[in-house]
Amino acid sequence: MTQQLHFWQGEFIGDAEVADRLAELPARVERALAEPLSTETVLVACDTLSRALRQPHGDVHARLIDELAGAADGPADARPATDREEAAALLAELADALARPALERKLRRELGGPRPERLTRPDARETTYEAWAPVGLLVHIAPGNAAAVAPLSVIEGLLAGNVNVLKTSSSDTALAQHLLAELAGADPTGAVGRRIVALRFPSSRQDLMRLMCGSADAVAVWGGEDAVQGAAGLIPPGCRLVEWGHKISFAYLTREARTDRDVLVALAADVCRMEQQACSSPQVVYLDTEPDTDTDTDTDTDTGTCIGSGTGTGAATDAEGGTPTPVARDELFAFAEQFATVLDEVSAKFPVPTRGAADLADAAEQAEITTTELVTRAEQNLGLTKVIAADDGSWRVFADTRPALTASPLHRTVWIKPLPRREIVATLRPMRRYLQTASVVGSRADLAELSRSLLTAGVLRITPVGAMLDSYAGEPHDGVYALQRYSRRVSVQAPEAAFATVPCLDDLIAPAASPVPPTGPLMDKAAAQDQLRSLAPHNAQLYFRSGGTTGTPALSVFTCDDYDTQMRAAAHGLLAAGFDPAHDRAANLFYCGEMYGSFISFFSILERLGATQIPMAAGPDHEAIAEALIAYRVDTLFGMPSFLWQLLHSQADRLRSYGGIRKVFYGGEHFTTEQRRILTENFGVEVIRSAAYGSTDLGPLGYQCAHAHGTVHHVLTDLHTLEILDPKEDRAVPAGQPGRLVFTTRTRAGQHLERYEIGDLGRAVDGVCPCGSHTPRIELLGRYGDVFRMGTYHFNYRRFTQIAEEHLDYRGELQLLLTSTADREHLTVRLDSAYAPDPDTARAAFLTHLPELGSAVGPEALLTCTAEIVAGHAFERTPTSGKLRTVIDRRTTAA
Numbered sequence: 069m070t071q072q073l074h075f076w077q078g079e080f081i082g083d084a085e086v087a088d089r090l091a092e093l094p095a096r097v098e099r100a101l102a103e104p105l106s107t108e109t110v111l112v113a114c115d116t117l118s119r120a121l122r123q124p125h126g127d128v129h130a131r132l133i134d135e136l137a138g139a140a141d142g143p144a145d146a147r148p149a150t151d152r153e154e155a156a157a158l159l160a161e162l163a164d165a166l167a168r169p170a171l172e173r174k175l176r177r178e179l180g181g182p183r184p185e186r187l188t189r190p191d192a193r194e195t196t197y198e199a200w201a202p203v204g205l206l207v208h209i210a211p212g213n214a215a216a217v218a219p220l221s222v223i224e225g226l227l228a229g230n231v232n233v234l235k236t237s238s239s240d241t242a243l244a245q246h247l248l249a250e251l252a253g254a255d256p257t258g259a260v261g262r263r264i265v266a267l268r269f270p271s272s273r274q275d276l277m278r279l280m281c282g283s284a285d286a287v288a289v290w291g292g293e294d295a296v297q298g299a300a301g302l303i304p305p306g307c308r309l310v311e312w313g314h315k316i317s318f319a320y321l322t323r324e325a326r327t328d329r330d331v332l333v334a335l336a337a338d339v340c341r342m343e344q345q346a347c348s349s350p351q352v353v354y355l356d357t358e359p360d361t362d363t364d365t366d367t368d369t370d371t372g373t374c375i376g377s378g379t380g381t382g383a384a385t386d387a388e389g390g391t392p393t394p395v396a397r398d399e400l401f402a403f404a405e406q407f408a409t410v411l412d413e414v415s416a417k418f419p420v421p422t423r424g425a426a427d428l429a430d431a432a433e434q435a436e437i438t439t440t441e442l443v444t445r446a447e448q449n450l451g452l453t454k455v456i457a458a459d460d461g462s463w464r465v466f467a468d469t470r471p472a473l474t475a476s477p478l479h480r481t482v483w484i485k486p487l488p489r490r491e492i493v494a495t496l497r498p499m500r501r502y503l504q505t506a507s508v509v510g511s512r513a514d515l516a517e518l519s520r521s522l523l524t525a526g527v528l529r530i531t532p533v534g535a536m537l538d539s540y541a542g543e544p545h546d547g548v549y550a551l552q553r554y555s556r557r558v559s560v561q562a563p564e565a566a567f568a569t570v571p572c573l574d575d576l577i578a579p580a581a582s583p584v585p586p587t588g589p590l591m592d593k594a595a596a597q598d599q600l601r602s603l604a605p606h607n608a609q610l611y612f613r614s615g616g617t618t619g620t621p622a623l624s625v626f627t628c629d630d631y632d633t634q635m636r637a638a639a640h641g642l643l644a645a646g647f648d649p650a651h652d653r654a655a656n657l658f659y660c661g662e663m664y665g666s667f668i669s670f671f672s673i674l675e676r677l678g679a680t681q682i683p684m685a686a687g688p689d690h691e692a693i694a695e696a697l698i699a700y701r702v703d704t705l706f707g708m709p710s711f712l713w714q715l716l717h718s719q720a721d722r723l724r725s726y727g728g729i730r731k732v733f734y735g736g737e738h739f740t741t742e743q744r745r746i747l748t749e750n751f752g753v754e755v756i757r758s759a760a761y762g763s764t765d766l767g768p769l770g771y772q773c774a775h776a777h778g779t780v781h782h783v784l785t786d787l788h789t790l791e792i793l794d795p796k797e798d799r800a801v802p803a804g805q806p807g808r809l810v811f812t813t814r815t816r817a818g819q820h821l822e823r824y825e826i827g828d829l830g831r832a833v834d835g836v837c838p839c840g841s842h843t844p845r846i847e848l849l850g851r852y853g854d855v856f857r858m859g860t861y862h863f864n865y866r867r868f869t870q871i872a873e874e875h876l877d878y879r880g881e882l883q884l885l886l887t888s889t890a891d892r893e894h895l896t897v898r899l900d901s902a903y904a905p906d907p908d909t910a911r912a913a914f915l916t917h918l919p920e921l922g923s924a925v926g927p928e929a930l931l932t933c934t935a936e937i938v939a940g941h942a943f944e945r946t947p948t949s950g951k952l953r954t955v956i957d958r959r960t961t962a963a
Contacts, residue, residue: 073268075245078252078261086267090279093233093265097205097283100231100262107175107183108814109259109583110226114166116254117247121163124156128250132159135246136215162216162247166223169817170541172629175227177542178549182633182815183786185229186580187560187573192643192677193650195567200555202229203308204285209271209299210244211290211312212237214346218244218266221288221550223251226263228554233265233280242268257583271295277302286310286554310553312546315504316475318352319533320487320518322510326355326403329410331509334534336407336414338507339463341537344478347546348505348529348536351476354487355403356510356518357396396486397469401454404467404484408456411463415480420462437464437477444468473499492521500526504546507533568648569774569839571640579843582789586812590798591824593622596765599819600625607818612665613948614764621948624765627817634767634815635672637786638760641771642673644782644839645733645757647704649679652731655697657707657715660685664948665764666735670706673760686711686950694719697726704731706759709739710881710952714940716751717902727752733759736951738779740869742879761848763826765819766811770846773839779848780833782841787815790844791823792832806831806849827852853955858886858893859930861920865954868897871917876910879903881952883943885936888959893931895921901937910935 074081076089077096089096120128136155164170172182184200206225210218218236222244225232236244245266252261269276281287281299286308289299296311303309319338325331338350444466447453454467463480471487473496487495496503503526508518519530528547531538560573570576600608600623608625626634647654654674660667667685674681682700684693686707693715696702705712712732716723723729732753739747739756747753761770761781769788770781783790792807793800801807809828813821829852833845854865865884872878880900887894899910911934915922924930944953 073242073245075249075252075264075266077263077265078258080245080249083269086269086276087279089265090276093205093279094283097231101202101204103259103262104185105226105229105259105263106580106583107185107227107229108580109255109257110223111168111171111182112583113251113255113260114171114223115168117251118163118166118168120250120254121159121166129159132243132246132250135243136241158215162219165216165220171223171227172815172817173541174551176629178551179228179555181636183580184551184555186786187558188571188640189643192571192639192679195562195564195570197560197562197573199558200228200551201558202231203554203556204230205283206230206232206554207281207284207287208232208234209287209289209291209295210234210236210240212240214290215241215243217290219247219251221290222248222264222266224550225288225554226260228551230286230554231263231265233267233284235267235269235271235277235280238268238270240268255583259583271298281307288312288554308553310550314502315347315528315546316351316473316499316502317348317505317507317536318354318473319350319507319509319536320354320356320522322356322514322518324511325509326406328509331533332407332410333414334532335507336411337418337534338536339411339480339482340415340418343480344476346537348531349478350482350505350507350536351478352473352483352485353407354471354485355400356489357399357486358488397451400469400484400486401467404454404456404465407482407484408463408465411465411480411482412458415458415463420480433477433479437479437481440466440477440481471495473502489518489521492518493525496522496525496527503527505529505531505536507531507536509533569644569646570841571643575841575843577842579783580785582812582814586789586791586810586823588823590793590810591822593765593825593827596624596819596821596824597622603818609818611663612668612764613663622765625818626767630767630816630818631672634787635669636676637784638669638762638768638771639673639676640786641760641768641782641784642677642733644771644773644841645759645776646731646755646774647677647679647733649674649677652704653680653682653700653702654704654706655682655684655693655700655702657684657686657693657705657711658735659708659711659948659950662948666708666949669768670735670759674706690715690718694722697723698728701728703728704733705729706733706735708950709734709737709743710943710945711950713739713743713881716747717940720750724751729753731755731757733757735759735762736949740873740879742873742877746879766813766821766824766826769811769826773837773841775838776845780845781848782837782843782845785843788813790846792830792846795829801831804831804834808852809846829854856884856886856955856957858895859924861924863918863921867918868914871914872899872910875913875917876905878905880940881943882954883952884955886955886957886959892929893959895931895933897933897935898938898943899935900940900943902940904935904937907935907937910937 073083074086120126123129133152133155137152175182175184179200187197187199189196190198208221218234222232222234234244245268248264248266252264255261271277281302282304284303284307287299287303288310289296290312292314296313300309319335335350342349344351441455441464444453445455448455452469457464465482465484467484469486471485474483476483506522506527508515508530510518522530603625607627609628610626610631612624613621656667656670658666658670671683682696682702684696687693712734729751730753732747735758744756747756758772758781760768762768768784770783772781789812791800791810793810794807806829809826809830811824811826829849830846831849833847836842837845850866856863868884869882872882878899880903883898885896885898897914904910915925921933925933944956945951946953
């Protein structure tokens with residue numbers, strides 16, 4: 069039976085099929101690239117697999133452990149199976165790397181954000197759009213000594229949107245193939261699987277290598293110079309060659325540091341971990357020594373050897389014969405003895421792999437170790453070196469008085485060399501192509517000085533001792549960001565007049581949707597508050613409280629990255645609403661303080677747009693605010709409708725005389741139709757639009773475009789998935805019917821709000837918006853609290869405002885107060901004295917045009933109703949946000 073060793077776009081195939089499929093590779097790649105792959109799809113699949121890898125008793129974990137530990141389907145000459153404990157540790161490492169927070173952090177660091185593929189405006193003041201696009205077909209030629217490298221390189225290619233072809237060695241296990249198959253299976257759309265091909269054959273199969281590389285747009289090759297040169301000879305002209313070659317790493321110890329036992333123990337652990345197989349493993353330990361001042365130690369920067377020294381060293385030498393001075397040599401050898409003692413102790417705690425299940429080294433590696441040791445022992449007779457080795461051959465320390473960088477034969481073999489800090493650049497720069505990690509130990513001043521010298525010499529990363537093999541999410545690899553090497557930066561310049569209100573070109577094609585529909589139970593505000601108790605501290609960096617309009621103020625927390633992502637999305641929405649950051653001069657008049665987020669959020673939004681803003685915040689001194697608006701030539705106001713209405717009317721003469729207010733962007737409440745008319749006719753306002761639809765707990769949810777009227781908003785699908793559910797049942801409403809708005813946020817590392825009932829009612833608006841955006845639209849129909857039961861009838865606050873506008877020509881605010889006594893309920897309709905008719909006229913209009921209200925106050929007297937005329941400042945508002953409390957229920961027992 070043919071062994072199924074290769075994974076090809078969702079299925080396993082045998083050796084016999086590989087050549088035929090590779091011959092068809094260009095056509096297959098074209099078909100795959102024609103289907104867009106969203107970063108969200110990749111993130112969801114990776115996170116799903118990450119969770120599966122964390123379940124030691126799960127099927128995915130068991131299958132991959134068996135693959136690593138059993139190597140059941142490998143050829144006879146396959147690399148020996150991995151110990152189960154080591155295999156479990158490898159899967160845990162992969163699980164960490166595939167977790168969504170780690171990948172999102174990587175995307176932010178390397179490509180600027182979690183949606184790098186979307187064509188957005190890097191400078192909101194210009195209609196130039198940029199994005200990161202895939203190179204196309206990306207070939208990965210993986211190393212044989214690092215099992216996690218192959219699949220992780222493919223995942224980086226997927227994050228960049230590429231079609232990926234991976235080649236692993238035939239002597240390796242099929243971990244990469246099976247892991248990538250599990251990743252493809254974690255994507256219900258199938259898009260991820262269609263961009264993965266994982267092959268397993270020796271590089272000697274040049275026929276397959278040519279077919280694989282012949283149509284590549286980029287080739288990432290892991291290995292030494294021979295591997296890189298071999299790949300370079302196969303790629304077509306213009307193909308990008310991404311070299312991840314072998315590197316050399318070392319430690320650098322100051323005089324004080326090398327007497328610190330803790331430092332030596334940590335350094336020895338770095339030597340023993342992974343048998344020095346990682347590029348970041350220390351192969352050399354450099355000591356910061358000062359040469360004899362009478363000795364010429366100038367170095368030739370071309371060769372890295374010492375001029376005027378017969379030994380070709382930069383160490384302190386004897387002027388007579390060019391041999392190291394006894395003081396410098398003795399100091400070096402003494403440290404080698406000291407470190408050898410520590411290495412012996414630490415090595416005993418790291419079991420040396422034995423021949424068999426995990427061979428120490430193949431014959432060539434063992435021959436290199438033996439040869440290097442014999443040569444070094446021979447040089448002892450010249451006083452140049454000293455060899456200290458374990459009796460069982462488990463480790464070796466080679467002290468060498470010459471500072472030139474020398475590669476170790478690995479397997480716990482370490483060079484000890486002198487290198488005065490003033491000679492770092494001259495000695496190491498000739499080897500800059502091969503330098504990677506340096507662990508520097510010294511004082512804070514030493515670290516700063518030595519890091520600069522080492523980086524100048526060509527070192528790529530500086531780490532603490534004991535952490536050379538560690539990494540952090542988003543860390544550059546070999547001095548570059550992998551995702552940028554696997555991508556192209558592309559741009560589109562669009563006419564300003566036609567695209568001024570288009571924040572993202574992709575929205576003109578299709579909405580950004582989640583690849584997985586939301587499932588699970590609905591979540592209310594109480595559940596969201598309960599979730600905070602178990603939130604990890606690193607996921608709670610920004611704290612906000614709601615205004616408390618509908619009840620007790622609720623706490624919400626965000627990470628700084630969450631907040632940044634949300635503010636950028638809201639900024640895009642503000643462009644669509646008609647805000648012009650290149651010309652508009654904005655006053656931020658939202659409320660601020662007591663952890664309320666409106667002012668802070670819009671400060672951040674305007675900042676990200678590069679807009680001119682006057683961050684004043686709402687306050688009681690309307691006169692001072694009006695003076696500032698005029699002095700700073702403000703033409704755009706941001707704030708709550710109730711506050712802006714009060715400000716404009718209290719300072720009407722001054723602001724009408726100024727005549728400069730052209731745009732109003734509001735949030736939290738809505739202007740009535742009559743209020744809009746007054747703003748337009750009396751104050752000359754040309755644009756009145758919602759600045760954003762959002763909430764403290766979920767953040768921005770939607771935006772208005774220039775074609776949105778009333779309470780219609782586009783949904784920010786970059787951030788959220790929206791469901792509209794039946795008011796009483798957990799099922800979707802028919803298209804266009806009103807229901808409960810339920811949001812699932814996809815971009816929060818902190819609070820996970822899934823199927824969250826925000827408390828709003830709305831309906832979907834059919835069709836593509838005239839603005840051209842395909843993002844879905846909703847019409848907001850008020851809050852659950854806007855509908856109340858009284859006297860056996862249900863009433864909606866919005867009907868009261870509609871009747872006041874249409875039948876009383878009322879343009880002010882309206883508030884309902886519900887109270888009760890022992891025998892009946894009472895409804896009070898409060899109206900602003902500046903705009904209201906007499907109370908009897910107002911009451912009559914409500915009783916006439918609300919038939920159910922007229923019936924309720926009829927002969928049976930289920931309730932009583934009065935109209936109350938009050939001054940504008942007498943309306944009850946929430947103290948934090950300044951929002952009008954539309955329905956105040958003070959009944960003893962709410963009906």
